[in-house]
Amino acid sequence: MFDRDVWQEIFNTIKTNKLRTFLTGFSVGWAIFILVMLLASVNGMQNGFLGQFNDDATNTIFIRPGTTSKAYGGFEAGRRIQLKNEDLEYVKQSFADDIEYLSARYYANVTARYKSETGSYNVQATHPDHQAIEKTLIMSGRYFNEADLINKAKVVVIGRKVAEDLFKKEDPLGKFVELNNLSFRVIGVFTDDGDDNAERGIYAPVSTYQRIYGNTNNINVIALTYNPTYDLAKALEFSGKLEDVMKRRHKIDPEDQAGLYVWNYAEAFDNISSFTAVLRGIGIGVGFLILVAGIVGIGNIMVFTIKERTKEIGVRKALGARPRQIINLVLLESIFITTLSGFIGLVFAWVILAAVGPMFQTPAFSNPSVNASTVITATIILIVAGVLAGLIPAMKAANVKPIVALSDK
């Protein structure tokens, strides 16, 4: 099948019909160009979406209280749910094996002052584990630890922007900053890949803040990461169990969507994956439909070629060519033309994307690019297209009667 004679014949037909081959090949190349561009755009979208989550641990679950919307367990609807330290302890003890890191979040708005500079910031009072959950990067100093938590130490870790705003050129480490007129020692400065906004935050030990706010044991959010070895199914099972347990504990109707939110990143990832998978499917579908025009074109030129070569095919059959050999020849030629012109389109798309792609860096769309799976997809589509295009002409060729070679009078 891959011997010299077959290729000699393919090249000969292409050579004798250069313009015709080019024009039909162009439609296939163009279709693949569009297909690759579409797939690259989907890749870009996926990159954009995933980029938004990258700064957080991807195995994170948040538990947020809400307000019940259904009467349940003797309580009327409209009850506000409040999480407390005991809930955190309960989660910790119930799911010891599932949990990697666990932290409370207690929110407060503060006015911060250092010397003559003031500013308004959000404080997230958390456990030390929160650093790992939020992937907080410490630029200098340290994050607070268990000892700070137990001692209810008045220490804070401030964002890079906060440091810039309040301390200007000074090194904030070891300095005291006033938050709502209470003095806290700065023990660390953090940065965040996600966005500048996160760098306008302040972290403090949760115990410290609970004491400041009237010795409360309220917390706003429970944040945790689960065992990173869990796959999607196991992660979803775990967050489901967590939701059930917490709802039972707070006497919320299991069907009540508003009483308690358990938000699992894995679910969001799953959604994005299936969303981009659908988009990719649509891309392949649209690309293939455009390719159909090319397939018809190639099929057309092949039918022409076969018609012109009817006599030659007849002679070959008289000399002992089997129908299979004739079909193989035609199919191979068709696959060769489609694949070659397709790859030219692919290379064009790749060059353009390599040049232009890196310029796209918006949150929803970043670095559209051709990856291995795109190339493999395109190749498979091209070979399928080549076979489709060659099928009818090949049948036609196989049906040529060798008599035509004799009846030349």
Add this chain to the structure above:
Amino acid sequence: MIEIKDLHKSYKMGSNSLHVLKGINFKVEEGELVAIMGSSGSGKSTLLNILGMLDGADSGEYTLDGVPIKNLSETKAAQYRNKFLGFIFQSFNLINYKSALENVALPLYYQKVPRKERQEKAMQYLEKVGLKPWAHHLPSELSGGQKQRVAIARAMAAEPKVLLADEPTGALDSKTSYEVMDLIQQINDEGNTILVVTHEEDIAHMCKRIVHLKDGVIVEDKKIEQVKAAQYV
């Protein structure tokens, strides 16, 4: 070598049926050189098509070298053609983008002979027809007589049992015709069985036997004194 018994063939032309061959009985021994003559419409082309396994008969028997030829699939027919038959056409039917050598090697390609071996073999046959120096020329660079000699070399390359020549001199002037007939006679003298379809009397008389067809039946079948083509060359 060839044995035909009560062969019938008719073509459907709309609602009419055209009875072309009306019971042909015919036998060719090994080493014969037979001319099949007849005016157009006499059925000689149809007979050649059936002999060449390019067309099937309606009824009757056809045996080639002891093998019954009947109800062949396309693939089987292709195999038998390749093994048993060599074709020589009026218009040569060389493949125009292949050199003389590659044209001769083509039947060997379909026999799956390795490339090197078939090139060597093809060269031998080209030498035999006196065209070794033209081996790498394209058909367009050859004269009519040379083309037909390449075609004859091609027909012989697969070492078939029978050579079928359909008006081999039909497209040639008389001098070249005699050259080609001289070659055919030489091949025949080496013991090859050859059937020549022609409507030219002088060509027919260069064979050893003439079969006359008329309206689908054999009207005359006689052995003749062979005229050597060499004397005209």
